[in-house]
Amino acid sequence: MPELPEVEVVRRGLLHHLPGRRITGLATDGKVLREPVPEAAMKRLLPGTAITDVTRRAKYLLIHLDSGAVMIIHLGMTGRLGLHDRNEPPAAHDHVCWSLDNGMELRLNDTRRFGLVKMAAPDQAATLEQTVFRTSGPEPLSPSFDGRYLHDTARGRALPVKSFIMDTRVVVGIGNIYANESLFSAGIRPNRKAGAISLGRYETLAEKIKTVLERAIACGGSTISDFISASGENGYFQVHFNVYGKRDKPCPRCNRLLSHGVIGGRATFFCSKCQR
């Protein structure tokens, strides 16, 4: 479910509720996510500490504690973080539950269990962040991410540009949906070799990536007020897709039927006339 805009929307929602809250308890169902949930470390490090901030790097959320400890959460494909009254019965696939000092519980629900929870003690927080993000490329919304960077990084690369921008070592946060949408907006065919694209076109692509992500965040922002009930049903996806999932639908720009294929094992949608 979550790509960068969705994770950012979740972060902003959490920011309205978590900072200042003290964690009073922890429960897990014992299921292994992408890695085992660090239950012992969390039980040792969390109770009694207060949440000071919620930040994001790539598609990871970082929950900072007043002790200096940090918890890192990734939502994988189907992960959701929701705030629930403690009396609300748990849902299927609720794997981790953090009790707060106001009677609410933060619950991590993840059907496919591709999510991830990591916990670091105060003196290990910096090391954990270095480890987790050691291979991460720049943030797409940061000034250092631009057409020049993409062009330089793509030099000599033969892989399709879509796979290139979905590589988290190149740039983080661009999943399949926004790769499809950004390439449509930039008029670039997804299978074009990354190293064969001009600087000018990469400047367009970098701009479109930023625009598409920012618009999606702004869209998701409209549901932030519903965050407490956001077991997900409300969805963060009022984003208007131009091509994603629109196989055999008309291109919104030229009306030609959109093309469909598979690149890097992922569904790919494009207009064979508007994207070259």
Added chain:
DNA sequence: ATGGCCTCCTGTATGC
């Protein structure tokens, strides 16, 4: 180093 493929897991849609 590079690029392509595989894997973890469950739910849902599609086709016969």
Added chain:
DNA sequence: TGCATACAGGAGGCCA
């Protein structure tokens, strides 16, 4: 209707 199969928005690891 029942069953089998494909596919889903992530991302790290492996191998040629």
